[in-house]
Amino acid sequence: MQRFVVLTLNGLTEGSIYAAMALALVMIWRATQVVNFAQGAMAMFTTYLALFSLENGAPYWLAFVIALGCGFALGAVVERVLVRPVENKPPLNVVILTLGVLLVLEALAPMLFGGQIRSFPAAFSIVGLRLGSLQVPFSGFDLFTLVSVLVVMGLLLLLFQRTDLGLRMRAAAFNPEVSRLLGIRVGRMLTLGWALASVVGALAGLLIAPSLLLYPTYMDQVLVFGFTGAILGGLDSPPGAVVGGLVMGFALSYVGGYLGSDLETVGALVILIAVLMVRPRGLLAWRAQRVV
Amino acid sequence: MNIQINQMTTAMSRIAIGCAVALLAACGQSTSTANTASAPGITASEIKIGSTQPLTGPAAPGYSEIAPAANAYFQYVNAHGGVFGRKITYDYLDDGYNPTTTSSATRKLVLQDKVFAMFNALGTPTHLAVVDYLNTEKVPDLFVASGCNCWNDPSTHPYTFGWQTDYTIEGKILGQYINQSLSGKKVGYFYQNDEFGLDGVKGLDQQLTSVASRQNYVPTNTNVTPQISALQASGAQVVVSFSIPAFTALALLTAAKLHYNPIWVVSNVGSDVPTLTGLLTKFSNGAVGGQLLTGMVTDAYLPLVTDASNPWIALFKHIQPTPWDGNVLYGMAAAYTFVQAIKAAGQNPTRAGLVHALETTKLTGGPGLAPYGYSSSNHLGFLGVQVAKIGADGSATTVGPVYTSSDSGPINQYSGTPATPPSNGIPS
Amino acid sequence: MRVSVFKWRSLLTPTLSRHLGLALAAFIVLLVLSSQIGAYDDYNLAAIAIFVIATTGLNLLTGVNGQLSLGHGALMAVGAYSTSLLLRGHDLPLILVLPASLTAAALVGAVFGVAAARLRGPYLAGATLALAVGLPQIATRYSHVFGGEEGLTVAPQVAPAWLGADFPPERWIAWIAIAAALITMVLLGNLLQSSVGRRFKAVRDHEAAAALAGINVARTQVVAFVVSAACAGLAGSLFAYWSGLTAPSGFGVALSLQLVSAIVIGGLGSLSGAVWGSIVLVFVPALTGGMASSLNLPSAVGNNLPLLIYGAVLVVAMLLVPYGIDGGLRRLFALARARWAGAASNHKGVVDWDDPAGG
Numbered sequence A: 001m002q003r004f005v006v007l008t009l010n011g012l013t014e015g016s017i018y019a020a021m022a023l024a025l026v027m028i029w030r031a032t033q034v035v036n037f038a039q040g041a042m043a044m045f046t047t048y049l050a051l052f053s054l055e056n057g058a059p060y061w062l063a064f065v066i067a068l069g070c071g072f073a074l075g076a077v078v079e080r081v082l083v084r085p086v087e088n089k090p091p092l093n094v095v096i097l098t099l100g101v102l103l104v105l106e107a108l109a110p111m112l113f114g115g116q117i118r119s120f121p122a123a124f125s126i127v128g129l130r131l132g133s134l135q136v137p138f139s140g141f142d143l144f145t146l147v148s149v150l151v152v153m154g155l156l157l158l159l160f161q162r163t164d165l166g167l168r169m170r171a172a173a174f175n176p177e178v179s180r181l182l183g184i185r186v187g188r189m190l191t192l193g194w195a196l197a198s199v200v201g202a203l204a205g206l207l208i209a210p211s212l213l214l215y216p217t218y219m220d221q222v223l224v225f226g227f228t229g230a231i232l233g234g235l236d237s238p239p240g241a242v243v244g245g246l247v248m249g250f251a252l253s254y255v256g257g258y259l260g261s262d263l264e265t266v267g268a269l270v271i272l273i274a275v276l277m278v279r280p281r282g283l284l285a286w287r288a289q290r291v292v
Numbered sequence B: 001m002n003i004q005i006n007q008m009t010t011a012m013s014r015i016a017i018g019c020a021v022a023l024l025a026a027c028g029q030s031t032s033t034a035n036t037a038s039a040p041g042i043t044a045s046e047i048k049i050g051s052t053q054p055l056t057g058p059a060a061p062g063y064s065e066i067a068p069a070a071n072a073y074f075q076y077v078n079a080h081g082g083v084f085g086r087k088i089t090y091d092y093l094d095d096g097y098n099p100t101t102t103s104s105a106t107r108k109l110v111l112q113d114k115v116f117a118m119f120n121a122l123g124t125p126t127h128l129a130v131v132d133y134l135n136t137e138k139v140p141d142l143f144v145a146s147g148c149n150c151w152n153d154p155s156t157h158p159y160t161f162g163w164q165t166d167y168t169i170e171g172k173i174l175g176q177y178i179n180q181s182l183s184g185k186k187v188g189y190f191y192q193n194d195e196f197g198l199d200g201v202k203g204l205d206q207q208l209t210s211v212a213s214r215q216n217y218v219p220t221n222t223n224v225t226p227q228i229s230a231l232q233a234s235g236a237q238v239v240v241s242f243s244i245p246a247f248t249a250l251a252l253l254t255a256a257k258l259h260y261n262p263i264w265v266v267s268n269v270g271s272d273v274p275t276l277t278g279l280l281t282k283f284s285n286g287a288v289g290g291q292l293l294t295g296m297v298t299d300a301y302l303p304l305v306t307d308a309s310n311p312w313i314a315l316f317k318h319i320q321p322t323p324w325d326g327n328v329l330y331g332m333a334a335a336y337t338f339v340q341a342i343k344a345a346g347q348n349p350t351r352a353g354l355v356h357a358l359e360t361t362k363l364t365g366g367p368g369l370a371p372y373g374y375s376s377s378n379h380l381g382f383l384g385v386q387v388a389k390i391g392a393d394g395s396a397t398t399v400g401p402v403y404t405s406s407d408s409g410p411i412n413q414y415s416g417t418p419a420t421p422p423s424n425g426i427p428s
Numbered sequence C: 001m002r003v004s005v006f007k008w009r010s011l012l013t014p015t016l017s018r019h020l021g022l023a024l025a026a027f028i029v030l031l032v033l034s035s036q037i038g039a040y041d042d043y044n045l046a047a048i049a050i051f052v053i054a055t056t057g058l059n060l061l062t063g064v065n066g067q068l069s070l071g072h073g074a075l076m077a078v079g080a081y082s083t084s085l086l087l088r089g090h091d092l093p094l095i096l097v098l099p100a101s102l103t104a105a106a107l108v109g110a111v112f113g114v115a116a117a118r119l120r121g122p123y124l125a126g127a128t129l130a131l132a133v134g135l136p137q138i139a140t141r142y143s144h145v146f147g148g149e150e151g152l153t154v155a156p157q158v159a160p161a162w163l164g165a166d167f168p169p170e171r172w173i174a175w176i177a178i179a180a181a182l183i184t185m186v187l188l189g190n191l192l193q194s195s196v197g198r199r200f201k202a203v204r205d206h207e208a209a210a211a212l213a214g215i216n217v218a219r220t221q222v223v224a225f226v227v228s229a230a231c232a233g234l235a236g237s238l239f240a241y242w243s244g245l246t247a248p249s250g251f252g253v254a255l256s257l258q259l260v261s262a263i264v265i266g267g268l269g270s271l272s273g274a275v276w277g278s279i280v281l282v283f284v285p286a287l288t289g290g291m292a293s294s295l296n297l298p299s300a301v302g303n304n305l306p307l308l309i310y311g312a313v314l315v316v317a318m319l320l321v322p323y324g325i326d327g328g329l330r331r332l333f334a335l336a337r338a339r340w341a342g343a344a345s346n347h348k349g350v351v352d353w354d355d356p357a358g359g
Helices: A002-032 A039-055 A060-086 A091-113 A140-162 A164-174 A176-181 A186-212 A220-233 A238-259 A261-278 B002-027 B066-079 B099-112 B124-136 B167-181 B195-207 B225-234 B245-257 B273-286 B311-319 B326-344 B351-361 C016-036 C039-064 C072-086 C094-116 C121-141 C169-193 C195-205 C207-212 C217-243 C253-266 C271-288 C299-320 C324-341
Strands: A128-131 A134-139 B046-053 B087-094 B117-119 B187-192 B213-217 B238-242 B263-266 B297-300 B384-390 B396-404 B412-414
Touching: A002 A039, A002 A134, A002 A140, A002 A164, A002 A186, A002 A220, A002 A238, A002 B225, A039 A060, A039 A091, A039 A186, A039 A220, A060 A091, A060 A186, A060 C299, A091 C253, A091 C299, A134 A140, A140 A164, A140 A186, A140 A238, A164 A176, A164 A186, A176 A186, A186 A220, A186 B245, A220 A238, A220 A261, A220 C121, A238 A261, A238 B225, A261 B213, A261 C094, A261 C121, B046 B066, B046 B099, B046 B124, B066 B087, B066 B311, B066 B326, B066 C299, B087 B099, B087 C299, B099 B117, B099 B124, B099 C039, B099 C217, B099 C271, B117 B326, B167 B195, B167 B238, B167 B263, B167 B297, B167 B384, B167 B396, B187 B195, B187 B225, B195 B238, B213 B225, B225 B245, B238 B245, B245 B263, B245 B273, B273 B326, B297 B396, B311 B326, B326 B351, C016 C039, C016 C169, C039 C072, C039 C169, C039 C195, C039 C217, C039 C253, C039 C271, C072 C094, C072 C121, C072 C217, C072 C253, C094 C121, C094 C217, C121 C253, C169 C195, C169 C217, C169 C271, C195 C207, C195 C217, C207 C217, C253 C271, C253 C299, C253 C324, C271 C299, C271 C324
Parallel strands: B046 B087, B046 B117, B187 B213, B187 B238, B238 B263, B263 B297
Antiparallel strands: A128 A134, B297 B384, B384 B396, B396 B412
């Protein structure tokens, strides 16, 4: 029982990170029909920027905000400068392009910040909480991680469902031609979509760095499981991304705990295939099939 | 005893030189004191050696420092006259810890760059891909950077030599320490699921009779909560960890989160204090800073990296003050041994001559705490380790004597005294 | 029930003789070339030939049939492990081991292909990526069979005695790989010209239209996956001989992604695109590899420079030659032809950018 609790809480924390990464991927997919393989590397890079700020005397929360701001800028720049020019080219080109960006960032990071493994501070204690005399394997920082992912999801929901800007962004992604006729600056909306998604990605990078440690490839695993989560939930659905990410977190934790950690990736494969066989467009796919 | 050997060697070398002079005279060639291009990769002014290293990818953090550090030592030797007037050129290629890349990079070094020897190629799966090839091509394959006992196989791989103490011996000596100093406590294992961890466990199992829980990890999966919670549930009071530094840190952090405080016994590879302190001190926010390391038990076959008063550490730190950690020490110490070996091979070394010299010279006076084991029947490097303990100030101190062993033999106490480096820092 | 999707005869169309002639000529040229270059270049040549086999198969699946696979590295692993297991304790001849490994990968491809046929676009990409991540881990889990992280060693192929004692083994594996690559290209080239190939393209271009035309879409996709997996298996088998070791770390996600980037950089959907892509895949790292120690740079910079260059090549290639090297060359030829023909006919020489594969 104790073990089940540990694994469940662990799955919840890990899952919320995968959910954030999945959310970032889904936002970009909805905006530009691109799976951004550089999402993890971009988050890695902004987390290094946060570490750099910390080492130059910035307080934690300032560094936190700097990383999110740089995420915003990086997302916008990558979309505007690199992705936009290949927009009307074969769809695979942009996949390769994002892979190229991933490699460039993973090479640049050690060049600029050194190749050693680094630690990254957590906002709150990483020691499990004490409830009275009871010690739970869930830390203040885990709580913060979970809450911030939920808050971000809520904010995005508000943005897309309740604001004019959100509506324009959705319109631009859904039907660029009509949106243009309606006077929406489609290009700007798509750039904004990438920028916001990269902020969410950067957040995932900041939240997972304390428990994974910081090195150039530390987000690769998060990207793969985040992508798997996004697929699992349905790439067109932000709530699906969160559900998919959490499912991945729980599933990996249970597989690792009960069957052996060397089976985790195999477990991810089996679960993904099993779900996709039943629901080929993910758990929460509701939209009519879109021809890509 | 040493004097006798020296006299014998001198006598033998006189005879050898005499024969050589006679031969050369017969051929009407020049004097024997000149540098000649005696082998591939050897010219009158250069010794070219190669290596494959994980300079990028997941294994790069930490390990990518080793080759540059070794190169810094070679540059130091070069700046002080080189080896018999030859400069060492160290040509190390990135393999990203991918055996396929190792295969092609090694062929580039041997076939195109024409290196004289391979030096300190890193990794077990990576180097296993080329060990047959290097031996077929008769390329000396010195001081593989891995503690697998697979390098110690002179009959099938006569050109391959290990360097660091192998993981099984390390496991045995750590197991003995636990039996002697931590007896009565429940023991659990946490180990990397490859030859590094499995060989270590092999050694531990020779010493320890009951194990409460055996947990392994794969280096591609950084979530170790399932394993650490299983160790906690088993009631293990001592956890022996055959892990790389990042996973030692992850294990310690996870244990802190779970309120689990066993005594950690961490193999040499995973216990590099500068790396670990760097990884853990930033967590002061959670009040689990560097003091997580306090009381950790480990072992060493080189002088302790935190011991600034040790002359070897002083020498190597003088050559490269920063970055400074166990990886840098490792690279420099291995480079020192290489210079010892190449000098032992004589003025105009050949590939077979280098192997012969290593097997017969009985290298001494290196940076190791334990003696080298090189002989015609043993291609293992250091034969043992000394247990060490990390104190509250984050520096390690050795505990008890140096022990030596072999994979299946008994554990022996080593009584030799550690060598000090020559004043110019270059083996004579 | 309509006609069977796959006919063995489709591999032997009338163009066969032309393709065979070309392949034979190429084989002779390459043999002569490989005898003139050093052993290390032969080794790279072998690598190119092996990658050509894998990328030709992948190009058939992705470029011609429109199914993106980010998991072909795992199918290569199936071929490589089959080879290593067959050779474990047995001294089987290459001529038996290659087809057996190919078949093993084709079987795995068939199973996965059935699943893949239900998936589209990014969902297929995600599922195949999971395959690339998950499958090699099985080797670690069942280490008593697959040798764990250290993998299984494979003895190199020794050249027959009549080639002389000095004949480099690198040249011999290059010859084997070149022969295998050319046979693969001839067979797949004929397949593309046949009705099967046309069905592959029809499914890629418009599934609904293809279905209306009486094509069994799902079966066509499964067949494409099986053919492509067979190629990956053959490549994986040769890969095992070539590298000397089959270990999980040799078949990571990076390999799968390299294969995809090779076909996109080379040119989607064309045989020559696979060749160009494989050349880039082998030569860019080989050319930049020595930079870490030869350039006098701080180690953090020098160590990562080759990776930076490789990433930048991918980005720049996508921006500058969006239809790959093959597309770029076609455009150059077309421009040259247009110029040659004079200014009279303005429209001549305009390349159909949207179908660089056609022709």
